[in-house]
Amino acid sequence: MDTQVQSFAVANLRRRPVVVETGGFVAGFDPDTTSPYINYATPLPGTTPTGEDVAALVAAFRERGLKPRLEFAPNAAPAVEPALRAAGFGTEAVHAYLVCTPATLVVPAPAPVVEAPGSDEDFTAVDAALAEAFSGEFASSPEGAARLRRLERDGGAVRFVRAPDGGCAGGACCSAPAVGTSELAGVGTRPAHRGRGIAAAVTAELAGTMFARGARSVWLEYSGEGSRRVYERVGFRPEGTRLYLSLESPES
Incomplete structure (x- = not known):
């Protein structure tokens, strides 16, 4: 599942208004905000970045006045974490993720009425x-x-x-x-x-x-x-x- 989650992360960042791809990384930017939770990068599954690749990624953030930041499943790209740490990146967080499938989904009952925004x-x-x-x-x-x-x-x-x-x-x-x-x-x-x-x-x-x-x-x-x-x-x-x-x- 790690590779699938990582592949999704790549595809999702490519939907951002501004996308920069460099050295096995995809960075997604939204000019409407400086939020680091929206402006960040992720590696392609299996990529093996060099120091020059990481430097180019950092430059893409710095030239926009943003903090260089990545979110990724480390097991899907094992060479990425060492390369980033060698460049001075530090841990912001480690999050476990959970997965639901049609076979495991349980719809609670009773439950409040859920709506889609209409206006x-x-x-x-x-x-x-x-x-x-x-x-x-x-x-x-x-x-x-x-x-x-x-x-x-x-x-x-x-x-x-x-x-x-x-x-x-x-x-x-x-x-x-x-x-x-x-x-x-x-x-x-x-x-x-x-x-x-x-x-x-x-x-x-x-x-x-x-x-x-x-x-x-x-x-x-x-x-x-x-x-x-x-x-x-x-x-x-x-x-x-x-x-x-x-x-x-x-x-x-």
């Missing part, structure tokens, strides 16, 4: 709710809502549970399938609405949506044991790890 106001509400759910890791913005609209337009999916006030209680999104799989991300519930099965409901709905569109699996990363239990209840199972490496600026 600009819905996309704005989802973006704002996820910003609140993730405690300000990113700010809600018109650009964030626009990215959600593009994702839905381009074959991915955004799903949410509506709050009593008409806004968004919680939601998540899933990238369009590639190489038979799809990444589910950004599962978040506003603090006032937690404990009501929202995360499980939107996760199951998104996975089912991707399976209906031809994906053979859906994968996600989790941030803690509580979220892992939620995902496992709807059919996600441990499969591997992904490594996040970044390079600080020379003056840091």
